[in-house]
Structures are given as C-alpha cells and as structure tokens.
Amino acid sequence: MSRAEQPIVLGIETSCDETGVGLVRGHTLLADTIASSMDEHARFGGVVPEVASRAHLEAMTPTVESALSKAGLSWKDVDAVAVTAGPGLAGALLVGVAAAKAYAMGLGVPLYGVNHLAAHVAVDQLEHGPLPRPAIALLVSGGHSSLLLVPDVAREVVSLGSTVDDAAGEAFDKVARVLGLPFPGGPHIDRAAREGSETAIGFPRGKVDDGTLDFSFSGLKTAVARYVEANPQVSVPDVAASFQEAVVDVLTRKALQACAEHGVEDLLIGGGVAANSRLRALAAERCAAAGVRLRVPRPGLCTDNGAMVAALGSSLLAAGATPSSLDIPADSSLPITTVALTG
Ligand code: KG4
Ligand code: ZN
Numbered sequence: 001m002s003r004a005e006q007p008i009v010l011g012i013e014t015s016c017d018e019t020g021v022g023l024v025r026g027h028t029l030l031a032d033t034i035a036s037s038m039d040e041h042a043r044f045g046g047v048v049p050e051v052a053s054r055a056h057l058e059a060m061t062p063t064v065e066s067a068l069s070k071a072g073l074s075w076k077d078v079d080a081v082a083v084t085a086g087p088g089l090a091g092a093l094l095v096g097v098a099a100a101k102a103y104a105m106g107l108g109v110p111l112y113g114v115n116h117l118a119a120h121v122a123v124d125q126l127e128h129g130p131l132p133r134p135a136i137a138l139l140v141s142g143g144h145s146s147l148l149l150v151p152d153v154a155r156e157v158v159s160l161g162s163t164v165d166d167a168a169g170e171a172f173d174k175v176a177r178v179l180g181l182p183f184p185g186g187p188h189i190d191r192a193a194r195e196g197s198e199t200a201i202g203f204p205r206g207k208v209d210d211g212t213l214d215f216s217f218s219g220l221k222t223a224v225a226r227y228v229e230a231n232p233q234v235s236v237p238d239v240a241a242s243f244q245e246a247v248v249d250v251l252t253r254k255a256l257q258a259c260a261e262h263g264v265e266d267l268l269i270g271g272g273v274a275a276n277s278r279l280r281a282l283a284a285e286r287c288a289a290a291g292v293r294l295r296v297p298r299p300g301l302c303t304d305n306g307a308m309v310a311a312l313g314s315s316l317l318a319a320g321a322t323p324s325s326l327d328i329p330a331d332s333s334l335p336i337t338t339v340a341l342t343g
Helices: 038-042 049-071 090-107 116-122 124-128 168-178 186-193 218-230 236-262 277-290 307-318
Strands: 008-013 018-025 028-036 080-086 111-115 135-140 145-152 156-162 266-270 293-295
Touching: 008 049, 008 090, 008 116, 008 307, 018 049, 018 307, 028 049, 028 307, 038 049, 049 090, 080 090, 080 116, 080 307, 090 111, 111 116, 111 307, 116 124, 116 135, 116 145, 116 156, 116 266, 116 307, 124 307, 135 236, 145 236, 156 236, 168 186, 168 218, 168 236, 186 236, 186 277, 218 236, 236 266, 236 277, 266 277, 277 293
Parallel strands: 008 080, 080 111, 135 266, 266 293
Antiparallel strands: 008 018, 018 028, 135 145, 145 156
C-alpha cells in the first residue's frame, strides 16, 4: 500500500457515453475526471453504441492520466482498480473492462469488476460518509428505475421493484424530444419546468396506487405526446413542469412506501435523474414529513462518473471481498443483485 492510510482505488466507468475515471482514498474523493461523447450522439437523439465505444477507446488513456495528475498521484500510488462490468452497452463496457484488466495486471494490484447500479448507490459515501445499514435506494437513470433494499452495498442489494416499461430518465428524454428540447432531455425539462406550473395539466401517475413497488412511465409519455399533438400552441414550461411533477410524485411516493414497508428510515436517491431539482425538493419535503432521513449526492455525482466505481471498489476492498479474476466478462445485463464479479 502506498501510504499508512487507506488504500487508493482507481475507478473506471464506460457503460454508456461517459468515460469516467475516479480516484478515491477510502471514501475521500481525490479526482473525478470525465470525457463525454454526448455531443457526437446529440444529433441522433440517443447514444449510438459504436460511436460511444470508439470515443471510450480514444479517451481512456488521457482521462486516466488527467485523473492521476489532478490528484497529484502517480501509478505506483494505485492500490486497486475497479471497473464497471455491467449493466450497459456491451461494446462500451468492453473498453473499460479491457483497460482495467491491463492496468491491474501491469500494476500487480487487485481488480474489482463492479455493478454500475450499485456504484450509483455507493457514490453517496464520498459525500455523506458510510451508508446507513440498511438503507432504501431509489435508483433512477436513463436505463433503470428501481427501488432497492441495501443491507450492505459491498455485499447485498435486494430488488424491491422496478419499472415495467420505460426508465424515468428515458421518459424525460422522450418527452423532451416531443417538446423539441435537446438530448439528453432531463436537464432541459428541469430548467424549462422552473418557468411553468406543475398543476397546469393533470398527467397520469402510472401504478401509483397498485400496492407494488414497481413503476410505469410509458403511459405518461404517451399522454404527454397526445396532449402536445392536440394542443400545438401549448406552453412548453407548463408541459415540462406538469410531466416532471407526475414522475417525481410517483417516485417519491413509492420510495417512502418502500421505507414504510421495510421499516427503514434512511432513503438514498441515485442515478442521473437524482440530479433533478424538483425530485430533490419534493423528496426532501416528503421525507421530512415521514421522519425519513434523505441522502442525495450532489448532481455531478448522480450522473455517470468514475468516482462512483472507485467508491464501490473501495467498499469492496474494505469488506475483504475477493477480487475479480482477470478473465471476467463485460456483462451488458448484469443483474442488480450481483454487486461485483468476485472470484
Ligand atoms: O445515470 P445516468 O447519467 O446514465 C445512465 O446510467 O443512464 O442517467 C442519465 C439520465 C438521462 O436520461 C438524463 O436525461 C437524466 O439522467 N437526467 C435528468 C437530469 N439530469 C440527467 N433527468 C431529470 N432531471 C435532471 N436534472
Ligand atoms: Zn448510470
């Protein structure tokens, strides 16, 4: 180990369009560097897998070097390498996994192939310290919307419910398209909604009272598209605010339902949609009323990044988890219950 202190973990994230490299010591963030290929995808209205893979390949070495230099570290300081092994785009994941294997082998340090979704949960420790055990996690991103019971993020994550159709972020992106806003739509809807009224239009709340912890957003997306078609002169801010309210109303209600059903008093929200200002505000309000403690990482740590992967790697190391072998695959559909590919 480089110092008498906690080990330094290098984290690599390439599951989608972001080449993220993070460096942490224990749960202290040392560097978080991101190269995004989003500009290359924007004109297609979505991430093009082949373009993303090529961009990762080009960005990998410079991004790692930039992270090391920002942290004032050199290669010999790195004690372990963690990498997103899934879920995500197969070709994009492969670039990160291959690089991480090479770095781990070259440095003679352990490798941890980790779950992207568990990493979205683990990242909060960099900002708010060790996660309460157990915690409920609401994970809302472009590809996933899940409610999780997290007894220990390094060992066990239990799925309580998930979307039966679109992910929350996907709904934001699709509705943004209907409204003529750029991709990815979440931040644009968030901004537009600030000028609108969330009660202007009563959009449907899918599955809100069905007793399950599952979500559904495709009916809402269709309702918005129909509304805009029927009302071409509509106020974009009003539609954005009303749509956003329907999403965050359901997300927060179901998250608190999960806390109540499982007798858990700590809720964590993670993933790209956790950057949404109205979700953060409504969750704070409703958690306070329900006596639930809320943790949401700052917006830059909610969207994909390398620090989250390093944070989970650090937790695995601290828990004494068996490192991954050098022949682990990139698993595009890695289930959330598999926190890491150990052994
Ligand atoms: O976690 P993430 O960066 O990548 C995935 O793993 O999917 O999440 C990206 C998603 C996109 O759908 C994007 O529109 C959404 O997060 N997003 C937001 C906001 N910022 C990003 N959605 C709503 N409000 C935001 N402020
Ligand atoms: Zn993500």
